[in-house]
Amino acid sequence: MGNYELGQVYDLELSTLKPNPHQPRTVFQDTEIRELANSIDEKGLLQPILVKELEDGQIIIVSGERRFRAHQLLERETIPAWFTTGDPEELALVENLVREDLSAMETAEALKKLADRFGLKTNDDIGKVIGKAPSTVSEILSLNDLSENIRNKIRGDKKFALRELKKIASQNTPKAQEKLFKAYEAKIETESLKKATRARLTGEALHKKKVQSIRDYFTKMSADDKILELSSLREELSNLKDGIEIILNNLIELNSKFDASKVEEASSKPKKKKK
Incomplete structure (x- = not known):
């Protein structure tokens, strides 16, 4: 593994690290990165990122790309990192799924990718890998049946609940899905306005x-x-x-x-x- 040992923490230069091309998280919200950067600036980095050195000497980020981006935002030169072995794609998929760090749509796509790549034939097989019940796996995977337009809208956004999205995914046609999804969006907007109104109401x-x-x-x-x-x-x-x-x-x-x-x-x- 070159000049690096397992179990040791190294301060690696950000310029030497490459994002994982198989990262299951495909959308990074600017506000989340900014909030994380503020937290790191105030309290320091609580958990090093996980990296792997490839045969050609490149070092890719297995887990912790948000922390990496936060360090970039803070214009830091280095970041603490652990080295690991094993398949980077499998490690990134499993860690993100177990930590429940993804949106519902990203989780559904990551599960499908995990099943396709490693030949997991049943929901029971997938559930054993990530520690979830087969019924839960089935519900999550059903989101892959959503229309492309809806998938693009909800990817990376955690405000969309799985229980509502699976109802939409069960519709027979993309048109029916779009109609139900618009009603769901309106409901979210109404609830958001109510919360904002309640927050402004004080005293008399x-x-x-x-x-x-x-x-x-x-x-x-x-x-x-x-x-x-x-x-x-x-x-x-x-x-x-x-x-x-x-x-x-x-x-x-x-x-x-x-x-x-x-x-x-x-x-x-x-x-x-x-x-």
Whole structure:
């Protein structure tokens, strides 16, 4: 393995490292790299990258390309790295899949590549390699049935949930998939706007919003539902009142006993004779 030993950490020059051509992560978000760079700048690199030296002397990144890019952004000259042996593609695929560091679409494509390259015939075989149930593997692989347009949109974006994407993938035609996907995108956008609105509401505005929500809730209820709801609320308040009264009575009783003991203590003390 040339001048390098396994198990040793080396500070390697960034200019000598080559990205892994079989890296399962195909999209790197600028914001993620910037956030990682800020973290490394503040706390240092917590985990060295994993590299392998090829027969021609080239050193390729097996795992840790985001950390590598963050160091480039920080204009660092070197980065700590471990050396490994074995197939770089298999190592990169398995590590990323086990760490769940990929988007749903990247995971689906990586699983398919893993199965094709290493002759894994069944979902059970794939599951044993990455530590997932065959049913989960089946769900993930189904995303490869999505239309090319949808695959391109969701690749590299973790906001798209597997449970929703598999419903879209189950549609019989690309047109049906596109229709359901647009509805899903609209739902995500609406939820995002609601979260942003809630985040901006504070103090009096938040109080008014809560009061209005309660009013809207009762407006939509039928008369019978309102009676049931109010009856339940009245019962809860009554129970709360009873509980408070019990606590107050207990406190009064304890206080009376305390006062009585004080009086008894005072009366038992011998009185001083007047001179």
